[in-house]
Amino acid sequence: MTDVVSPAAGIPRAKSVRRDIGIKRRYAAERRFRAYGIAALSFGIIFLMLLLWSVVSKGYTAFQQTMITMPVEFSQQIIDPQNERATNPQKLMTANYPVVARNALAKLLNVSVDDRVASRAIGQMLSDGVRVQLRDLVVANPAIIGTTQTVRLLASGDIDSAYKGQIDLDVGQENRKINDQQLGWMKQLSDSGALAKHFNSGIFVNGASSRPEAAGVGVALIGSFYMMLIVLVLSLPIGVAASIYLEEFAPKNKFTDLIEVNINNLAAVPSIVYGLLGLAVFVNFMGLPRSASFVGGLVLTLMTLPTIIIATRAALKAVPPSIRAAALGLGASKMQTIFHHVLPLAMPGILTGTIIGLAHALGETAPLLLIGMVAFVANYPTTPLDPSTALPVQIYMWANEAERAFVERTSGAIIILLLFLILMNVGAILLRRRFERRW
Amino acid sequence: MNILKLSAAALVASVAFAGAAAARDQVQVAGSSTVLPYAKIVAEAFGEAFPKFKTPIVESGGTGAGLKEFCKGVGEATIDIANASRAINKSEAEACKAAGVTDVQEIRIGYDGIVFATASSNGEMKLEPKDIYKALAAQVVVDGKLVANPYKNWSEINPTLPKGPIAAYIPGEKHGTREVFELNVLAAGCKDAGATDVIAKEIADKAAQGKACVAVRKDGVAVDIDGDYTETLARIAANKTGVGVFGLAFYENNADKLKVATMRGIKPSAATIADGTYPVSRPLFFYVKKAHLGVVPGLKEYVEFFLSDDMIGPDSPLVEYGLVAAPDAQREQARKDFTAGKTM
Numbered sequence: 001m002t003d004v005v006s007p008a009a010g011i012p013r014a015k016s017v018r019r020d021i022g023i024k025r026r027y028a029a030e031r032r033f034r035a036y037g038i039a040a041l042s043f044g045i046i047f048l049m050l051l052l053w054s055v056v057s058k059g060y061t062a063f064q065q066t067m068i069t070m071p072v073e074f075s076q077q078i079i080d081p082q083n084e085r086a087t088n089p090q091k092l093m094t095a096n097y098p099v100v101a102r103n104a105l106a107k108l109l110n111v112s113v114d115d116r117v118a119s120r121a122i123g124q125m126l127s128d129g130v131r132v133q134l135r136d137l138v139v140a141n142p143a144i145i146g147t148t149q150t151v152r153l154l155a156s157g158d159i160d161s162a163y164k165g166q167i168d169l170d171v172g173q174e175n176r177k178i179n180d181q182q183l184g185w186m187k188q189l190s191d192s193g194a195l196a197k198h199f200n201s202g203i204f205v206n207g208a209s210s211r212p213e214a215a216g217v218g219v220a221l222i223g224s225f226y227m228m229l230i231v232l233v234l235s236l237p238i239g240v241a242a243s244i245y246l247e248e249f250a251p252k253n254k255f256t257d258l259i260e261v262n263i264n265n266l267a268a269v270p271s272i273v274y275g276l277l278g279l280a281v282f283v284n285f286m287g288l289p290r291s292a293s294f295v296g297g298l299v300l301t302l303m304t305l306p307t308i309i310i311a312t313r314a315a316l317k318a319v320p321p322s323i324r325a326a327a328l329g330l331g332a333s334k335m336q337t338i339f340h341h342v343l344p345l346a347m348p349g350i351l352t353g354t355i356i357g358l359a360h361a362l363g364e365t366a367p368l369l370l371i372g373m374v375a376f377v378a379n380y381p382t383t384p385l386d387p388s389t390a391l392p393v394q395i396y397m398w399a400n401e402a403e404r405a406f407v408e409r410t411s412g413a414i415i416i417l418l419l420f421l422i423l424m425n426v427g428a429i430l431l432r433r434r435f436e437r438r439w
Numbered sequence: 440m441n442i443l444k445l446s447a448a449a450l451v452a453s454v455a456f457a458g459a460a461a462a463r464d465q466v467q468v469a470g471s472s473t474v475l476p477y478a479k480i481v482a483e484a485f486g487e488a489f490p491k492f493k494t495p496i497v498e499s500g501g502t503g504a505g506l507k508e509f510c511k512g513v514g515e516a517t518i519d520i521a522n523a524s525r526a527i528n529k530s531e532a533e534a535c536k537a538a539g540v541t542d543v544q545e546i547r548i549g550y551d552g553i554v555f556a557t558a559s560s561n562g563e564m565k566l567e568p569k570d571i572y573k574a575l576a577a578q579v580v581v582d583g584k585l586v587a588n589p590y591k592n593w594s595e596i597n598p599t600l601p602k603g604p605i606a607a608y609i610p611g612e613k614h615g616t617r618e619v620f621e622l623n624v625l626a627a628g629c630k631d632a633g634a635t636d637v638i639a640k641e642i643a644d645k646a647a648q649g650k651a652c653v654a655v656r657k658d659g660v661a662v663d664i665d666g667d668y669t670e671t672l673a674r675i676a677a678n679k680t681g682v683g684v685f686g687l688a689f690y691e692n693n694a695d696k697l698k699v700a701t702m703r704g705i706k707p708s709a710a711t712i713a714d715g716t717y718p719v720s721r722p723l724f725f726y727v728k729k730a731h732l733g734v735v736p737g738l739k740e741y742v743e744f745f746l747s748d749d750m751i752g753p754d755s756p757l758v759e760y761g762l763v764a765a766p767d768a769q770r771e772q773a774r775k776d777f778t779a780g781k782t783m
Contacts, residue, residue: 177694207494208479210480211483289516291467375499400666401476403692
């Protein structure tokens with residue numbers, strides 16, 4: 001093999017005759033570009049990590065709540081001294097339950113209930129929510145009056161923050177909401193195991209509350225759910241119908257161009273503008289109730305529509321013309337072509353656009369401010385016409401609270417909102433996988 | 440086809456919903472973010488104490504925005520109560536009248552102190568209204584002449600104050616607190632510093648004279664905070680030498696992070712505000728539409744519950760949170776006035 005003589009044999013091969021086509025320079029440019037890309041990506045990832053870290057590190061404690069488990073004596077003397085509950089059911093509603101809880105805790109701490117100052121300090125260690133907690137127990141089963149039951153009661157927000165180490169305990173006691181005596185009691189209770197952290201189911205089910213220990217996103221979750229439902233039910237059909245008409249049926253002229261430009265513009269309008277529109281049209285003109293998730297849903301529908309229309313039109317455009325041509329060629333009508341062939345193929349794109357629009361709407365607060373949904377709402381909404389709040393609104397309201405215990409709750413609520421967004425995006429991916437067709 | 444049917448059904452449903460806008464069965468409140476925490480405590484306790492009524496809805500948004508909503512008219516689509524951290528002003532009252540909201544009951548719930556505080560790492564700060572005026576006014580008197588504010592450091596104004604640069608975070612103009620700040624601190628400081636005479640000499644117009652006293656410098660030294668006190672707290676955490684304006688309740692909840700400044704030598708507390716020795720305090724109000732009493736279920740009961748000593752008396756939950764209770768006679772008078780239906 002080595003004997004084979006190349007045609008160029010004899011001519012000395014000069015090393016530098018190879019024409020300089022800038023290959024080195026071009027490779028270097030490519031490497032540089034890749035480096036920029038990686039830098040941009042790592043920059044983004046670092047910021048995302050920072051954000052997630054700050055939210056999670058502040059918020060994970062919100063899913064645990066300090067509670068005191070203790071035997072509570074449902075004393076007839078305090079709840080119903082005149083034994084009139086048979087004739088006056090109101091008595092059990094208005095009885096002085098905080099004293100029942102306070103006395104039980106005083107007993108556990110070996111403090112005399114006659115020591116008024118100490119009793120008061122003990123009462124402050126328990127949440128004001130014990131009134132309702134004990135009342136519900138008694139009203140559900142009046143037979144427990146006169147007996148002693150082991151009950152798990154919420155500690156007050158200040159105790160909760162102190163127990164979790166969120167209050168600076170090194171400063172003088174006049175500068176904190178919880179004094180040294182209460183701290184001593186807290187330690188005593190925690191050593192005996194009566195005071196401990198438990199899973200906080202309240203943050204998921206409770207409504208808004210002025211007491212941080214009893215506050216939850218229950219009402220906000222329902223409000224957000226109603227709004228998402230309304231947005232989905234209204235904006236998906238309207239958006240898809242509008243884009244099918246614009247894309248497939250409408251003549252291409254100045255007027256449809258104008259509509260197209262307007263839709264693209266509307267997608268970029270600040271959301272507060274939709275809130276103003278909602279206030280003027282739905283609340284003031286149509287007389288729909290303030291603070292209702294129905295109105296919120298309508299406003300968010302207006303906001304989401306352009307996004308869905310744009311996504312749907314892009315999805316319809318991406319269906320290869322050969323599909324249309326084949327369907328028409330086999331004798332399908334235009335309507336049949338679209339609904340039997342084009343639309344199913346465009347479905348993954350439409351669904352992705354819809355879910356991204358919904359996720360956007362889920363995180364919106366500004367338009368809700370004007371229609372009165374940024375509010376303190378404690379009762380569950382039964383219909384979309386009842387007042388409610390939304391998840392991002394609850395986060396905003398907690399962020400403005402003075403009490404320390406709301407800081408962790410703010411981040412906790414952000415975690416819940418993020419989980420919902422992740423769920424929705426996973427849903428979008430699954431749907432796309434299911435419907436996706438490759439050609 | 441399905442999608443078309445669905446959309447038609449949705450439209451029909453939405454119209455049906457709209458027609459069925461039911462009668463309102465709960466009290467709606469809006470207004471001041473200073474009053475909001477108090478109103479929330481009362482609303483929650485009200486819902487617990489009166490199971491037959493729903494818990495009132497309390498919106499935030501500021502005194503001005505609340506009163507604007509309040510003065511939109513009478514009827515179910517309008518709110519029943521506006522919380523206010525200042526008294527209703529003339530133009531607002533006129534707007535109310537023009538919209539048919541004629542019988543309005545003004546209810547005073549107690550007092551709130553406005554405190555000045557820095558980060559807890561700082562030393563004691565003893566402020567006087569004239570120090571604040573000199574630090575923050577747009578124009579101050581130097582050598583008998585009105586000039587643009589030249590001061591950069593606290594110690595230039597008053598040698599007892601810290602050496603650091605002046606930075607103050609004051610409530611923005613949409614807050615009711617701003618008006619109290621202007622009146623009780625800036626205007627008072629303007630007078631104490633002897634600037635009123637010079638202003639009277641240099642500016643002929645009477646209205647402009649008053650404005651000159653409370654105009655705040657715009658060179659970035661005084662920062663308007665349009666959000667809530669949490670934003671002021673965050674600003675102070677970032678700039679340790681800055682001074683922030685807070686409500687007493689907010690300060691008390693965050694006393695481990697803040698150091699409060701004395702004003703005219705008095706340390707703010709519920710006691711010094713109640714007896715009037717601490718100079719910067721203001722009454723808190725809410726306004727009720729008389730036409731809604733007896734129409735909106737629970738409204739009358741809510742107001743009565745709010746005014747009871749269980750809520751605003753000494754030793755009540757609101758006082759625990761930071762409200763300064765009004766004197767006994769004043770609370771009694773407020774209850775009497777409400778029962779008698781006294782309007783503005």
